[in-house]
Amino acid sequence: MAAAKARRVGTWAVGIVVALLVIAVGGWFFLVHEMKQRIVETLGPLGSVEEIDVGFPQITLSRVRLRGPEGWPTADAMRAERIVLELDLRDALRNRVHLRNVTVDNYYLSIYRSPDGRVRLLPDLKEAAQKADAKANDEAIKRANEEKLIDHVSFERGSMEFFDGSVQQQQPYRVLISDARATVDHVHLPALTERTSLSMTGSIKGPSHTGAVTFGGWMVIATKDSQTRTTLRSVDISTLDPYLLKKSGAKATVTGGTIDLTLDATVRDYRIHAPGTVVLNHLQLSEGGNPLDTFMSIPIKAAIAALKDRKEQIKLDFVLDGDLRDPKFSLNESLSKKLAAGFAKALGVSAEGVAKGAGDTVKGIGNALMNLLKK
Template sequence: MAGSSARRGALWAIGIIVALVVVPIGGWLFVVHQIKERIIETLGPNGSVEEIDVGFGHVTLSRVRLRGPQGWPASDAMRAERIMLDVDMHSLIAKPIHLRSVSVDNYYLSIARSADGRVRLLPGLKETAREADAKSDSKQREAHAREEKLIDRVSFERGSMEFFDSSVQDPPYRVLIGDARATIDHIHLPALTTRTELSMTGSIKGPSHTGNVTWGGWMIIANKDSQTRATLRNVDVATLDPYLLKKAGAKAAVTGGTIDMTVDATVKDYRIHAPGTLTLNHLQISETGNPLDTFLSIPTKAAIAALKDRKEQIKLDFVLDGDLRDPKFSLSESLSKKLAAGFAKALGVSVEGVARGAGDTVRGIGNALKNLLGE
C-alpha cells in the first residue's frame, strides 16, 4: 500500500515536472511563430528574409532585403546581411516591451527626396505594417498601438547610405555616404515625447578627395524640437556642386577644391536657428570662353583673379532663421540670395540637406522602426 502511494506520488511529481517544461515550451514556440509571422507580414511583398532565428532573448534576421517599388531610384530600398534584436524577456510579461538593442550590420539604405523636398525611406514598410495590423480585430489593434515600447539603442554598422535628390535636378542627383555608422538612443514608443540621441558618421568619396561627414545631437520626434551639429570636412566641392555653387547661380564649371562646413541647428516650435561656418579651400573654376559667363554674378575671369588674391581660401559665417511650417520659407533660397549678393562674402552654400534633410532622414528611420515594432 505504501509502495503504491509512493508510485502515485512519483507519477504526480513527474507529471508536474513535464507540465512545467512542456507548457512553457509550447508557449515559447507560439511566441516564436508569432514573431516570425509578424516580421514576414511587415516586410510585405517587396521584402524578403532568408532566415529568422529566434532564441531566448534575441531575434536574428539574416540577409534581409526590401526591394524598391516602381519609380524608386534604386533597385533596393534596403538590404542588410544581419539584423539582431536583443529582447528583455522579462518585459514580454511585465511590460513595457523593452528592446535593449537593435543592430543592423553590413547594410545598404537608399533615401529619396522628391522635387517638393519630401524625404522617403523604407517605402512600403508602413503600409504593410498597417495591413498586418488590420488582420487583427479592432480592439486588439488599438491595444497593440497603445502598447508602450522602449528601445535603448538602434545601431547601423558597416554600411552605406545613398541619397537620390530630385529637388536639385532631374534625374535625381546621387550622393553616396560610405562607411556609414549611426546610432539612435532612447526611443520611447508610441509617445516619442522624450529626447532621442542621434549620431551619424560617414565618408563621401569625390573625384580627388574622400571627405568626412558627421551629424549628431538630440531630437524630440513628436514635436520635431532638436539641437544638432553637422560637419563636412575635406569634401570635394564638385561632389556637392548642385547644393553649393549652382544653387546660388554660378554658371562657370568647378574643377577643383574642397569644402569644410559646420552648422549648429536648433529647432523650437518649428522655428529654425542655424548659425554656421563655411570654408572653401583651393577652389578652382574654369573659363568657358564666353565673356558673358558669370560666377555668383561676377564675370568668370574676375572671379578667378579674386580667388588668387584671397590665397585660395574663402570663409563665410552665416545665420539662417525661419519658420519651417511656412511654405514660402526656404533655407536654400534664403541663403542663396545672401551668397549671390557679393563674392567677397561667400561662394555659395545650401545647408538645407544638412540642417533639415538629415533630421528628416533620422525621423524617417524612427517611423520605420515604429512600424516594424507594430506601432
C-alpha cells in the same frame, strides 16, 4: 504500502513535469511562430527576410531587404546582411515590447528628398507596421497603441545614399556616404514626444579627396523640434556642384578644391535658426565657355578674376532663419543666397565686376539668339 504510495506520487510528479514541459514547448513554438509572423507583416509587401532565428534574449534576422516603392530613385530602400534584436526579458514576460538593443550590420540605406523638400526614409515600413499591428479587431488596435520602447539602435559597416530631387528633379542628385556608422538612442513609441538622440559618421569620396561627414544631436520626432550639428571636412567641392553651381547646361567649372562646413541648427515650433561656417580650400574655377554660368550667383569671369589673389582659403559665415511651414521658404535657396553674399564679400567683388559679368551674360544671350535665328 508506503513505497507504493511514494511511487504513485513520483509518477504523478513526473507526469506533471512532462505536461508542463509539453505546454512550455508548445507555447514556445507558438510564440516563435507569432514573432516570425509579426516580423514578416512589419516588413510589408516590399520587404523580405531569408532567415529568422528566434531565441532569448535575441532575435536574428539574416539577409533583410526592403525594396523601394514606385518612384523611388533606386531599387532598394534598405538592405542588411544581419539585424539582431535584443529583448528585455522582464518586459517580454509582461507582454511589453522593449528592445534594449538593435544592431544593423553590413547595411545599405537610401534616403530620398523629393522635389517638394520632404525627406523620406524607409518608405512604407511605418505603414506596414501599423497595418500589422492594427487589423480590424479591437485587440489588435489596442496592441498598436501600446507603449513600445527601443533603447539603442546601431548601424555598423554600411553605406548611406542620399538622393536629392529638390536640386535635380529629373535625375535626383546622388551623394554616397561610405564607411557609415550611426546610432539612434531612445525611441519611445507611439507618441514619439521625447528626445531621441542621433549620431552619424562617414566618408564622402570625391575625384581627388575622401572627405569626412558627421551629424549629431537630438530630435523630438512628433514635433520636429531638434538641435543638431553637421560637419563636412575636406570634401571635394565638385561633389556638391548642384548646391554651389548654377549652370545653363554647360560643363562643371570647379577644377579643384575642398570644402569644410559646420552648421548648428535649432528647430523650435517649425522655425529654424542655423548659424554656420563654410571654408573653401584651394578653390579653382575654369571658364566653361558659357557666359550664363555662375558660381554662387557670381558670373564665372568675375569670380575667376577675384580668385587670382585668393587661392588658399575663403571663409564664409552665414545664418539661416525661416519658417519650415512656409511654402515660400526653401533651405536650398536660402543657403545659396547666404553663401553667394558671403562669397562676394569675401572675394571683394566690386559692383563693376558683377556688372561686367552681367554684361557678358546679356551678350551671351544675344549671341545665342542670333545663332538660333540664323538656322
